[in-house]
Amino acid sequence: MKVMVCLKQVPHQDAKLDINSDGTWIQEDNIKFEINSYDTYALEEALRIKDADADTEVVVVSIGPDRVTQALRTALGMGADRAVHVNDAEAFGSDALCVAKVLAAVAKAESPDLIFTGLMTDDGNSSAVPPMLAELIDVPSATGVLHTEAANGSLKVERELEGGAIEVVELPKPCLASIQTGANQVRYASLKGIMQAKKKPIDVKTAADLGVSDVASKATIDKVYSPPKNATADILSGSTDEIVSGLMGKIKELGVL
Amino acid sequence: MSNILIVAETQNGAIRECSYELVTLAQSLGGTVKSLVIGSGVGDLASQFAGKGGGETFVADDAAFANYSVDAWNKAIRAGVEASGADVVLISNTPQGWDVAPRIAAGLDVAFVSDCFNAEDQGGKLVCFRRVFNGKLDAQVTCGAGKAVLTVQPGSKEPFSGSGDGSTTALSVDLSGVRSKFVEIKQAESTGIDLTKADVVVSGGRGVGDPEKFPEVILPLANALGGAMGASRPVVDAGWLPHAHQVGSSGQVVTPKLYIACGISGAIQHLVGMKNSNYIIAINKDKDAPIFEVANLGVVGDLFEIVPALTAAVKAAKG
Numbered sequence: 001m002k003v004m005v006c007l008k009q010v011p012h013q014d015a016k017l018d019i020n021s022d023g024t025w026i027q028e029d030n031i032k033f034e035i036n037s038y039d040t041y042a043l044e045e046a047l048r049i050k051d052a053d054a055d056t057e058v059v060v061v062s063i064g065p066d067r068v069t070q071a072l073r074t075a076l077g078m079g080a081d082r083a084v085h086v087n088d089a090e091a092f093g094s095d096a097l098c099v100a101k102v103l104a105a106v107a108k109a110e111s112p113d114l115i116f117t118g119l120m121t122d123d124g125n126s127s128a129v130p131p132m133l134a135e136l137i138d139v140p141s142a143t144g145v146l147h148t149e150a151a152n153g154s155l156k157v158e159r160e161l162e163g164g165a166i167e168v169v170e171l172p173k174p175c176l177a178s179i180q181t182g183a184n185q186v187r188y189a190s191l192k193g194i195m196q197a198k199k200k201p202i203d204v205k206t207a208a209d210l211g212v213s214d215v216a217s218k219a220t221i222d223k224v225y226s227p228p229k230n231a232t233a234d235i236l237s238g239s240t241d242e243i244v245s246g247l248m249g250k251i252k253e254l255g256v257l
Numbered sequence: 258m259s260n261i262l263i264v265a266e267t268q269n270g271a272i273r274e275c276s277y278e279l280v281t282l283a284q285s286l287g288g289t290v291k292s293l294v295i296g297s298g299v300g301d302l303a304s305q306f307a308g309k310g311g312g313e314t315f316v317a318d319d320a321a322f323a324n325y326s327v328d329a330w331n332k333a334i335r336a337g338v339e340a341s342g343a344d345v346v347l348i349s350n351t352p353q354g355w356d357v358a359p360r361i362a363a364g365l366d367v368a369f370v371s372d373c374f375n376a377e378d379q380g381g382k383l384v385c386f387r388r389v390f391n392g393k394l395d396a397q398v399t400c401g402a403g404k405a406v407l408t409v410q411p412g413s414k415e416p417f418s419g420s421g422d423g424s425t426t427a428l429s430v431d432l433s434g435v436r437s438k439f440v441e442i443k444q445a446e447s448t449g450i451d452l453t454k455a456d457v458v459v460s461g462g463r464g465v466g467d468p469e470k471f472p473e474v475i476l477p478l479a480n481a482l483g484g485a486m487g488a489s490r491p492v493v494d495a496g497w498l499p500h501a502h503q504v505g506s507s508g509q510v511v512t513p514k515l516y517i518a519c520g521i522s523g524a525i526q527h528l529v530g531m532k533n534s535n536y537i538i539a540i541n542k543d544k545d546a547p548i549f550e551v552a553n554l555g556v557v558g559d560l561f562e563i564v565p566a567l568t569a570a571v572k573a574a575k576g
């Protein structure tokens with residue numbers, strides 16, 4: 001069995017978000033990056049299939065600039081077998097549909113039995129690439145998956161709905177599942193894993209290598225900005241003692257003591 | 258915008274409120290509004306929606322639509338887009354919406370913008386507004402020429418409450434080749450902690466940083482106030498606290514007399530679980546954290562300084 005895992009490298013969740021000079025995205029120089037949180041769960045879900053069946057090959061795919069090598073090395077250190085890095089400035093500056101088109105080209109070349117992605121990215125929050133990718137390669141998909149179970153010809157998944165409800169769906173393989181955070185407990189790369197990862201291949205490609213020529217976005221970001229403050233809290237300031245006495249005043253007034 | 262198709266969603270035998278929010282948005286965009294209702298035995302619901310702002314409403318009514326299936330919905334919506342001649346398709350960003358909407362856009366090869374809280378027609382261009390970076394920034398996104406599919410954040414518009422004179426039209430959908438198969442809906446097992454009954458909920462987020470800090474810092478304040486301890490999702494995902502503590506769209510929705518958020522940024526999925534609390538105090542070291550927008554009272558500072566000091570003060574006040 002072959003499992004393809006799509007992962008994006010995104011600004012670290014604690015990175016300071018300064019807006020870039022043309023106002024269209026954040027300033028990405030000199031900040032830390034990490035694997036998108038949702039994608040670490042997707043990778044773990046794939047590695048568990050490999051743990052149970054050693055014949056499984058896990059291929060990680062990422063579109064992004066040079067820095068992405070670091071994320072791919074981490075994924076290989078966790079246990080993925082090889083990586084495909086689409087390093088193409090036009091492809092990673094584009095909208096979800098273009099990203100999906102590039103990933104679809106990789107999927108066509110790889111023909112995996114299963115594709116796991118994250119539900120959403122922590123930067124763009126689009127939650128769009130996975131169903132788009134599934135549509136482009138014409139396979140069934142499920143989003144927000146908390147549990148997967150690979151049976152003979154199919155994948156049984158549990159989707160998270162609202163209010164604690166879970167929807168169980170069966171998808172014939174090949175298929176795609178976008179994984180929700182908390183689906184599993186993500187492993188760390190072991191020291192041995194990190195050493196082994198150095199010898200694992202990372203195949204670097206451009207969109208053109210994959211036969212994708214149209215990477216023009218249909219939806220473009222004009223600008224990003226700090227949300228206008230509609231209502232905002234009264235902010236207590238001063239020493240810790242002063243702040244605590246301000247809080248206590250309110251707590252007493254609310255009558256919850 | 259010339260032609261808009263609203264994909265209404267049904268739940269427990271009714272049209273969801275967020276579908277009426279789509280009517281409000283569609284009307285603000287201008288143009289002809291048409292709708293689509295998908296389900297089994299949903300004729301009446303469709304007439305209802307048509308008469309309450311949905312306009313000409315296509316009904317994909319088939320036993321095969323008794324339960325949601327991404328392939329079946331994909332086919333029905335594509336048929337609805339074709340029959341309505343829509344340029345803009347509006348779908349609520351619900352678990353159904355986010356599952357199928359991107360497939361529609363990819364299948365049609367058109368622009369897609371997800372989870373918009375607003376959209377405007379600016380001189381014939383569709384301009385959308387959405388949150389990025391989990392609510393820390395907003396983005397303005399413009400769709401190029403051609404059709405567009407948008408998903409819209411539930412709760413971002415007032416639901417339309419007026420009436421209209423729409424009619425319904427049956428839509429036949431070719432359901433051959435549906436692969437995704439519904440098995441069942443189950444309820445996640447509950448573990449007994451009912452945050453909804455507490456007068457005070459003290460919640461910790463990823464900013465608490467370490468599982469040991471919950472019993473050391475967050476729980477003592479909750480106990481001192483006679484309340485319960487809540488958490489944001491990453492805390493639960495990391496296994497620091499059981500799911501029963503989670504507040505938010507995929508956890509519990511709470512409305513206590515007092516909600517104290519410690520080290521929680523205020524992503525929309527957390528806010529929907531607590532923003533209707535009677536009084537909200539937020540403690541966060543980032544002055545721009547979106548939690549301060551729903552809080553009544555805020556402290557910009559280190560929770561590890563404020564929370565223990567506050568706990569001591571509460572204990573002292575109780576004597």
Ligand SMILES: Cc1cc2nc3c(=O)[nH]c(=O)nc-3n(C[C@H](O)[C@H](O)[C@H](O)COP(=O)(O)OP(=O)(O)OC[C@H]3O[C@@H](n4cnc5c(N)ncnc54)[C@H](O)[C@@H]3O)c2cc1C
Binds near residue numbers: 509522541561
């Ligand atoms: C479908 C779906 C469902 C979801 N359901 C839920 C849900 O039910 N509940 C939920 O909470 N989330 C949910 N989420 C996740 C949500 O999008 C956010 O990722 C999450 O709420 C962020 O949690 P957080 O605020 O604890 O972490 P972060 O966003 O990382 O924020 C941590 C905060 O801590 C602050 N901080 C750090 N250190 C300190 C300190 N020493 N003192 C004070 N402040 C400090 C930081 O400034 C920051 O603001 C869901 C997401 C999706 C896609």
Ligand SMILES: Nc1ncnc2c1ncn2[C@@H]1O[C@H](COP(=O)(O)O)[C@@H](O)[C@H]1O
Binds near residue numbers: 039062096129
């Ligand atoms: N640049 C990328 N490279 C690889 N996978 C990606 C990329 N962008 C998005 N994805 C995948 O698609 C998922 C959802 O992303 P999005 O639709 O952008 O929120 C992510 O969790 C990844 O699994």
